[in-house]
Amino acid sequence: MSVFVLRRVLTLLATLVGASVIIFLVLDALPGNAAQMLMGADASADAVRALTVKLGLDQPLAVRYLQWIKGLLVGDLGNSYVYGTPVASLIAERLVLTIPLAIMSMLITVVLALSAGIYTAANHNKLGDVGVMSLTQIGIALPNFWFAILLVLLFAVRLQWLSAGGFAGWDDGIWPGIKSLLLPSISLAVVQAAILARVTRSAVLEVLREDFVRTARAKGLGRREVLWSHVLRNAMIPVMTVMGLQFANLLAGTIVIENVFYLPGLGRLIFQSIANRDLIVVRNCVMLLAAMVVIVNFVVDVLYAFIDPRIKVHDL
Amino acid sequence: MADPATMPLIEVDNLGVRLNTSRGPAQAVRDVSFALKRGETLGLVGESGCGKSVTALSLMGLLPDSAIVTGSVRLDGRQLARLPDADYCKLRGNRISMIFQEPMTALNPMHTIGHQVAEPLRRHKKYSAAQARREAIALLDRVGLPDPARRVDAYPHQFSGGQRQRVTIAMALACEPDLLIADEPTTALDVTIQGQILDLIADLVEERGMSMILISHDLGVIAENVQRMMVMYGGTVVESGPTDEVFRRMGHPYTQGLFRARPKLGARKGTRLKTISGTVPELADLPMGCTFADRCPLVIDECRTALPPMVDVGPGHVVRCIRTDVSMAANVGALPA
Amino acid sequence: MSAQLSTPDDAPVATRFLPARTFWGRALRHRSFVLGGALSLLVVASALLSLVWTPWPPAEIDIASKLQPPSAAHWLGTDSFGRDIVSLLLAGARSTILVGIIAVSIGLSFGVCLGLIASAKRGWTEEIIMRFSDFTFAFPAVLSAIMLAAVAGPGMVTSIIAIGIFQIPTLTRLTRGSANAIWAREFVLAARASGKGAFRITVEHVLPNILSILIVQATIQFALAILAEAALSYLGLGTQPPQPSWGRMLNDAQTLLFQSPTLAVYPGAAIAIAVLGLNLLGDGLRDLLDPRLARER
Numbered sequence: 009m010s011v012f013v014l015r016r017v018l019t020l021l022a023t024l025v026g027a028s029v030i031i032f033l034v035l036d037a038l039p040g041n042a043a044q045m046l047m048g049a050d051a052s053a054d055a056v057r058a059l060t061v062k063l064g065l066d067q068p069l070a071v072r073y074l075q076w077i078k079g080l081l082v083g084d085l086g087n088s089y090v091y092g093t094p095v096a097s098l099i100a101e102r103l104v105l106t107i108p109l110a111i112m113s114m115l116i117t118v119v120l121a122l123s124a125g126i127y128t129a130a131n132h133n134k135l136g137d138v139g140v141m142s143l144t145q146i147g148i149a150l151p152n153f154w155f156a157i158l159l160v161l162l163f164a165v166r167l168q169w170l171s172a173g174g175f176a177g178w179d180d181g182i183w184p185g186i187k188s189l190l191l192p193s194i195s196l197a198v199v200q201a202a203i204l205a206r207v208t209r210s211a212v213l214e215v216l217r218e219d220f221v222r223t224a225r226a227k228g229l230g231r232r233e234v235l236w237s238h239v240l241r242n243a244m245i246p247v248m249t250v251m252g253l254q255f256a257n258l259l260a261g262t263i264v265i266e267n268v269f270y271l272p273g274l275g276r277l278i279f280q281s282i283a284n285r286d287l288i289v290v291r292n293c294v295m296l297l298a299a300m301v302v303i304v305n306f307v308v309d310v311l312y313a314f315i316d317p318r319i320k321v322h323d324l
Numbered sequence: 325m326a327d328p329a330t331m332p333l334i335e336v337d338n339l340g341v342r343l344n345t346s347r348g349p350a351q352a353v354r355d356v357s358f359a360l361k362r363g364e365t366l367g368l369v370g371e372s373g374c375g376k377s378v379t380a381l382s383l384m385g386l387l388p389d390s391a392i393v394t395g396s397v398r399l400d401g402r403q404l405a406r407l408p409d410a411d412y413c414k415l416r417g418n419r420i421s422m423i424f425q426e427p428m429t430a431l432n433p434m435h436t437i438g439h440q441v442a443e444p445l446r447r448h449k450k451y452s453a454a455q456a457r458r459e460a461i462a463l464l465d466r467v468g469l470p471d472p473a474r475r476v477d478a479y480p481h482q483f484s485g486g487q488r489q490r491v492t493i494a495m496a497l498a499c500e501p502d503l504l505i506a507d508e509p510t511t512a513l514d515v516t517i518q519g520q521i522l523d524l525i526a527d528l529v530e531e532r533g534m535s536m537i538l539i540s541h542d543l544g545v546i547a548e549n550v551q552r553m554m555v556m557y558g559g560t561v562v563e564s565g566p567t568d569e570v571f572r573r574m575g576h577p578y579t580q581g582l583f584r585a586r587p588k589l590g591a592r593k594g595t596r597l598k599t600i601s602g603t604v605p606e607l608a609d610l611p612m613g614c615t616f617a618d619r620c621p622l623v624i625d626e627c628r629t630a631l632p633p634m635v636d637v638g639p640g641h642v643v644r645c646i647r648t649d650v651s652m653a654a655n656v657g658a659l660p661a
Numbered sequence: 662m663s664a665q666l667s668t669p670d671d672a673p674v675a676t677r678f679l680p681a682r683t684f685w686g687r688a689l690r691h692r693s694f695v696l697g698g699a700l701s702l703l704v705v706a707s708a709l710l711s712l713v714w715t716p717w718p719p720a721e722i723d724i725a726s727k728l729q730p731p732s733a734a735h736w737l738g739t740d741s742f743g744r745d746i747v748s749l750l751l752a753g754a755r756s757t758i759l760v761g762i763i764a765v766s767i768g769l770s771f772g773v774c775l776g777l778i779a780s781a782k783r784g785w786t787e788e789i790i791m792r793f794s795d796f797t798f799a800f801p802a803v804l805s806a807i808m809l810a811a812v813a814g815p816g817m818v819t820s821i822i823a824i825g826i827f828q829i830p831t832l833t834r835l836t837r838g839s840a841n842a843i844w845a846r847e848f849v850l851a852a853r854a855s856g857k858g859a860f861r862i863t864v865e866h867v868l869p870n871i872l873s874i875l876i877v878q879a880t881i882q883f884a885l886a887i888l889a890e891a892a893l894s895y896l897g898l899g900t901q902p903p904q905p906s907w908g909r910m911l912n913d914a915q916t917l918l919f920q921s922p923t924l925a926v927y928p929g930a931a932i933a934i935a936v937l938g939l940n941l942l943g944d945g946l947r948d949l950l951d952p953r954l955a956r957e958r
Contacts, residue, residue, distance in 0.1 A: 154891075223431065
């Protein structure tokens with residue numbers, strides 16, 4: 009167990025370092041002089057040089073990389089090239105929206121997917137199974153931002169129940185905030201849930217074919233009890249793997265969906281920063297998103313060890 | 325009502341099972357009848373695909389939903405065939421238990437063995453967790469698992485095949501069932517372990533006064549472990565009788581073929597193992613007459629017209645063959661009269 | 662009675678003359694393959710058609726006839742610049758397929774090579790390749806596209822590279838997993854025993870045996886690429902105007918959601934049809950090419 013976790017921690021660290029090097033190279037080294045980019049082609053050489061020194065861009069590459077990493081570890085992400093304010097606080101402002109959005113969509117995804125997946129597996133080849141599976145086939149094909157637009161058309165334009173976009177914030181209590189994240193998180197969740205429901209269904213069906221299910225039935229357990237006490241825990245391993253991988257899609261999805269609903273989250277910050285050539289903000293945002301993906305998948309891997317007693321000996 | 329001492333524990337009458345297979349509907353079992361008294365043991369023998377396991381699963385009520393069961397199965401006079409699943413659940417693991425062939429996969433890898441042995445106790449006898457755990461340890465001790473008090477919290481992957489089969493036996497016996505069905509309980513085990521497990525089952529059957537149906541493709545296992553035996557072929561019983569009687573005077577050409585085809589210890593090097601020519605018929609595609617006709621050395625035209633009736637050839641010994649006069653003249657059998 | 666006795670008369674007329682044993686005979690009886698194939702063909706045909714003919718030039722701006730409802734001249738109406746919707750949809754299929762094909766080719770060539778190498782070499786090589794693919798997973802297409810767009814500016818090439826990179830790890834893992842299973846088989850052992858090297862075994866035994874799995878996955882990856890392309894164009898990171906693209910059309914339509922809501926329906930439906938078609942085709946191919954993979958259906 010501890011060997012397994014240690015191995016995974018080392019992999020995690022290596023992955024994070026690798027990702028940070030790539031991001032640094034692409035977003036800092038590759039573009040050349042950020043000061044030049046910021047000031048435009050017709051800026052005077054002196055002005056560019058002054059800005060270069062001011063931004064610390066005259067230091068060697070390795071020094072700048074190490075400074076960035078050192079800053080990341082203590083939470084100092086440097087200052088925005090454009091606004092001059094700390095990047096950390098810019099990002100923190102936006103995370104208040106993006107993190108609840110991601111969590112809400114993941115929750116909706118899991119609830120929808122597990123109930124649809126378990127329902128269809130328990131009713132294998134019956135009408136309900138075929139119907140729900142056809143729906144998921146369509147769900148997988150929907151681009152999430154188009155689904156979001158359709159939701160806006162229905163709930164904001166036609167029915168006028170919810171606003172078409174914008175974020176109410178958390179100052180007036182939780183409900184206005186949640187209400188403004190409702191359509192965005194549903195549009196993210198439905199498409200992901202369609203995929204996860206299919207994974208859940210085939211995982212459950214796979215386990216239902218196992219010998220130990222028959223053993224459990226031979227002990228006098230009803231179908232429902234066997235499903236809950238014997239099948240689901242075994243089926244959760246592939247389901248969790250896919251959930252971990254989906255989290256990456258979900259974060260990428262928030263960037264798109266925030267644009268559909270004009271939500272001032274991390275995704276919008278990234279786009280504004282690209283437009284402003286504020287590469288230090290882009291770099292830190294991308295690093296943050298990549299780190300979240302990697303860490304979530306690490307947590308999923310470690311959770312296996314708690315779910316599956318065999319992992320201790322198998323040592324992945 | 326008859327006297328409970330002489331009334332059969334389980335009485336199967338004209339059992340038939342129709343299954344939906346990938347090759348279309350198939351009559352997997354037809355016209356199977358037998359009765360078993362308390363404490364009696366019965367062996368079912370035959371090649372794979374002959375309907376042994378389907379018969380066993382229909383007694384357990386564990387056939388797929390699409391299966392159609394005809395005829396009757398009575399436990400202490402109560403009709404079990406077509407019983408709703410909820411009622412069947414109260415019997416399974418409680419009055420009828422089953423041991424399966426593959427101990428490696430028959431246990432849930434995610435639960436401790438203690439939990440799995442205690443499950444029927446908690447369910448049928450409403451034991452508390454602590455009570456069930458104590459009882460599970462006692463059961464594991466009885467089936468010969470070393471150091472049960474410590475290993476009760478271990479997971480299946482931490483045991484060998486033989487040990488796992490001991491665990492499944494403990495599980496099947498937890499509620500002291502009246503009938504134990506053992507479906508090829510030793511086939512997947514090492515030869516050295518097979519004898520130990522069979523002895524354990526025999527001891528427990530004797531000790532608890534259970535009835536047992538032992539399913540095997542191995543005539544040797546049947547000969548040593550059961551009082552009566554039934555030979556199945558093509559979904560139906562072709563020969564049935566007291567074990568020593570059947571072994572003394574084998575009536576059906578198929579039984580004789582099985583007997584000749586078994587490997588013998590000390591056979592001269594280079595002796596060919598005798599086989600039965602041809603293959604088992606597809607259940608989806610059974611012939612009209614005797615199911616064995618295509619492989620039978622004694623076949624005549626009449627065999628192919630209708631399923632032969634059971635013929636009495638000795639005390640309690642019946643054979644489904646119209647040519648017993650010829651087949652039994654050959655006097656095939658292990659135990660000379 | 663038995664399955665063997667069912668006569669060819671039971672089969673639909675269209676398939677009666679094809680024996681059920683041949684690939685096409687089985688394929689034309691397979692519902693999701695037929696439906697998926699038809700939808701995919703529709704999209705490909707639209708793209709090809711747009712090369713030679715569209716009702717109107719797709720990029721032609723005609724402010725005078727903007728936001729027209731469907732009519733005989735403009736079957737699905739016009740957008741806010743007076744461009745013909747049907748023409749835009751047809752030409753949009755072209756961008757979608759172009760980006761999809763190139764991106765999947767990038768993903769396939771890198772992914773399959775890396776997977777085969779990892780499987781053939783094992784040890785440290787495998788470890789490094791798999792860790793590499795692990796962290797490529799941390800960069801969904803949108804994230805790579807953002808990085809590239811921040812440096813090189815948005816455009817079709819940016820989106821192709823970003824989507825291509827995003828395809829690599831999935832294909833690497835799949836190739837390595839399936840190849841490892843082949844390496845464990847007896848006939849590979851026999852080939853090794855007869856002195857063949859890792860490269861020859863990979864080319865002669867491993868690759869042919871995992872080809873059907875790769876074809877199925879490539880179809881699914883194509884669908885994912887189309888979704889990613891649409892998202893990137895929608896965000897303005899992908900295909901740039903005046904080049905028509907479905908994602909871009911959705912972005913334009915969104916600003917007019919209250920005036921002409923139907924504008925937002927067509928391009929999304931086009932994307933969904935293309936993706937649905939490819940997914941169904943992939944499912945069908947999986948059943949037809951490798952029955953062992955299709956236990957579920």
